[in-house]
Amino acid sequence: MNSVTLTRRKLIQAMFYGAGAAMITACGGGSSSSGSPAGTPSPTPSPSEPEPPAPEPPVPPATMLPLEAGPLAGIGELVESDVDGILIPEGFSIRRVARHLEDPISGLPNLTGLLRDNWHIFPDGGAVFPVREDGGWVYVSNSEIAPGGGVGALRFDRDGTVIDAYRILRNTRRNCAGGATPWGTWLSCEETTDGQVYECHPLGPASLARAHPALGIFNHEAAVADWDTRTLYLSEDDGNGRLYRFRSAGVVTSITGEPGLDLDNGVLEVLEVDGFANGAYQEDLDQARRLHKVRWVPVQDPHRAQETVRAEIEAATGQGAPGTRFKGGEGLWVQTLPEGQRPDIAGSANPLRAVVFLACKGDNRVYALDIDNDQIEVVFDNEQLIGSGEAPFNDVDNIVVGPAGDVVVAEDGDLMRLMVMVPNQPARILLQIPGGGSELTGPAFTPDGSRLYFSSQRGPSALLLPTGATYELTIPEAFRRA
Template sequence: MGPLLPPDANGIQLPAGFTSRVVAVFNEPPLPSQPDFRWHSDPDGGAVFATEDGGWIYVSNSEARDATTAFGQIPAELSAIRRLASRDSLMALSPITNAISGLVNTLLPGGIPLLLPFAGGASALRFDQSGNLIDAYPVQRNTSTNCSGAATPWGTWINGEEILDGYMFECSPLRDGGEPIRLDRFGRKAHEQVAFDVERRAIYHTEDITGEDRFYRNVYTENEWPSNGRPDLTRGKLQVLSVPAGIDAARQGPTPIVWLDAIDDGRPQADVYLPESTIFAGNEGVWFVNGFIYFSTKVDSNVWAIDVANGTIESIYDPTDGPIGSPADPAEPKMMGVDNLSMTLDGEMIVVEDGGDMRAMVLLPDRSTIPLLRLPGDAGGTEVTGPAFSPDGRRLYVSNQRALRNGETVSFGQGGVVYEITMPFTVRVNPPVARAMPAA
C-alpha cells in the first residue's frame, strides 16, 4: 500500500486503488424500502458473519448512553445513581423510554441525545453475495452503552455494556434469530472487546472504566465446553490477569503471567479488584490468532501479546519506541489511542484510533505500521470504530462514531456513519456463519 491520498467524496483518505461508500447513517433508513428502521447513533464495535446464501452480515453496537451515564463513565466511587436505582430496576422502564426516544428522533430529523434508559443495543446490515445491501434490522435492544464484543466461533454476537455495572449479552446476528440472553458469568464491569481460544476453552475480555483497568478471561472444563460444540456460558470461571514483575518489565520483553480467580459475586469488578491483579490503562481491543492473545491499551497506546502456551506477555507496539516504521509514509504520526482490533489469519492487525489521527492502521507481524485510512472529523470528539472484514477479504467495514454524513463531528447520541472500504487485494479471514440462538 502507498501513502494516503487526498480525501475522496466521502471525506476519507485512502491509498491508491481503495474506494469507499456509505452504508448506514444515524437516524436514516439504511434501505429506502424499510423506512421504519433507522440506524442507531454512536456505532462502536462490529463484526462480520458469513451467511449460508453466500452473503454476509455486519453487526454494529450502539454506544449511546443512558440517563445514568450520559456525562461519561461512572467510576465506582461516583456511582450513587447506580446504587440507589439499580440497573435491573431501570431496565423495566426501557421499552417505554426507548419508544419515546424513537418518536422524538422521528419528529426531529437531526436527532437528539438519547439520554433515556436504555439507549444502546446493536443492529445489523445484511448483504448478498455481490455486496448489495438487502436488509437492515435490530438484533439487541434494552441495553446501554454497548461498546464492543465479538463474533463467536458458533455464529452469534457477544457484546457488553461499557458502564460500571455492565453486563455481557449474546444475540443472533440474524433477523428473528431468537431472543438475546444476558451472560452473568463475565463479571459486572465496563465491557469492551472479546476473543476466543477454542482449543484451550478460554474467552478473553477487556475492561475500560477508570484508566486503572484489568484484563480478564473465562475458562471452561471439557464438560462445560465440549469439543466441536459451544460452551455453557452460564458456567465457567472468571479470572483476572496478574503480571508479578509489572508491565514495565513486559515493555522490555516476554514476562511471566499468572491468572487469578476473580471475585464474582454480582458486585462491580471495580469494587472488588484483587490487589495482585495488574492495572492496564484503558483496555480496549482483543483478538486471538495463532496461539497469541493480542490486546490494546488506549491510554499509553500500547499493543500487548500474550503467548498462551508459554504464559508470557510483552508489548509489541509502544509509541515511545523509535519511529513509526511505516514503509508507506514515514511522515505519518505515530499510532495513538489504540482501540478496537481486527486481525487476518496471517497475523496482520487492524488497529483503529480513539483520538490519535482518526486512522485505521495496519500493525504488521514485524511490528511496523502502515496507515490504511483516515476518516474525517475532530479526533477529540469522535473516533474510528468497528473494523471487520467481509468473508471474501476484499471489504473492510468501519465507523465514524459521532459524525454526520458530511463528516462533521457532533455530540454523542447525534451521529454515526458506517463505511464500506473496498480494497484492491484480498486478505485471509474466516468469519463464522451466522446462527440463530439455541432453543431454550
C-alpha cells in the same frame, strides 16, 4: 503521510559449540602401572568405546514472539476519496453503507423507524458473519449510548448489496465493543461499572439475546473466545482495569443451535504478569517489550461490580487487588495460526498456536498474549513511532486481525486512523478520516478479506448531525493473499 516506524526488538541468538571427545591411549611396559610382571607383555588393549556426545546446551528463551506481517504491509500512499474526504490507499475503493436516522436500503431519511429499523446512533465495535445459505454476510455493530443502546445489523447479499437492516439487541447501555465467537454469535459488552456481556444471534431477532453475568460485572469493553482451550478473554475499560479470562465448564447448545461454550458456568480469573501482582503496572517500556511469564488468579466476588470489590480489598489489606493493571483496556482479538504454520518459540514448550491482541488507550500499547505458553509482551507502542514523520497514536481502540494475518488497530481523537502493524518495519496507515472529534470504530473484514467495514462514531448522519456513519473499504485482490 505514508508510514509510522514500528521497531521490534531483535532476537537474541546464541551459538554453542560442543567439546570434542578426548582421545584416551592405553600404554604398556616393564614398569607399567598395569601390575604385569617385568618382561611380561601387557595385554593387548581393546579399542576404547567412543564417549557419548556432549549434551546440547539449553536454548535461551525467546524475548519476543515470532509474529509476521500480512499483505497490507505493502500498501502505498494515501489519496483522498470522493466519500466524505476519507483518505485511502491508491487502488482501493470506499462507499458509505449506512448513517444514523437513515434507511440503509433506500438511503433515505428514516426518522421513525416504523417500516424498518434505521441505522443506530453512535456505532462502535462490530464483526462480520457469513451466511451459508446464500453466500452473503451480516455486519453487526454496537450502539454506544445509554439508555437505549443495543446492536444493529446490516444484511448483505453475495454481491454486497444491503438487503435488510434490523436489531439483534435492544435497550441495553453503552454497548462498546465485544467479539465474534467461533460458534457464530456476537458478544456485546456494556461499558458501565455494572456492565454485562450479552450474546446475540447475528440473524436476530433481538429476543434471542441472552445476558451472561458469569462473565463478570465491570466496565466491559471487548470479549473474544479460544475454542481449543474453552476460554474467553475479556478487557476492562478502566485506568485501573484488568485482563480477564473465563474458563468455561463445557459445551452447550448456543442460541444459533450450534455447539458453543457454556457462558454461565466456569471460573473467572485475572492475569498477573510475573513481578507485577496486586495492581502493579509495567512502567518500564523496554522491559514490557520483552516476553514475561503470566499466571491467572481467581477473581474475588465475580458476581459483584469489580470496581467496588477492588476498592474493598485495597481498604482491607492496604495493597492492590489481584491482577496486573492495564490502563484502559480496549479492543481484543484472537489470532489462530493454521496448522503447519505454527512456529516454535525458543525456550517454550509449545509452538505459537494462538495470540490474543489487547489494545490499551491509557498508554497506547498493544499487547500480545501467547495463550498456550502463558507469556505476554508489548508489540506496539508510541515510542516506537518517534522519528517516523507521523504523529503518534492517540487513544488506540478497536483491533482486528484479517484473514491474511494483518493486524489493524483503530484510533480515536483528532487523527482517526486505521494502522497496520508491521513487525520490524514501519507500520502503515490504511486509512484516515479527516476532521477528528470522533472515534474510528468497528473494523471488521469479510471472511475472504475483500471488504473491511468500519464506522465514524460521530460521523455525519442522515440529518448531518454528528451521530454516526458506517463505511465499506474494498481491498484489491493483491492485498488479500496470505
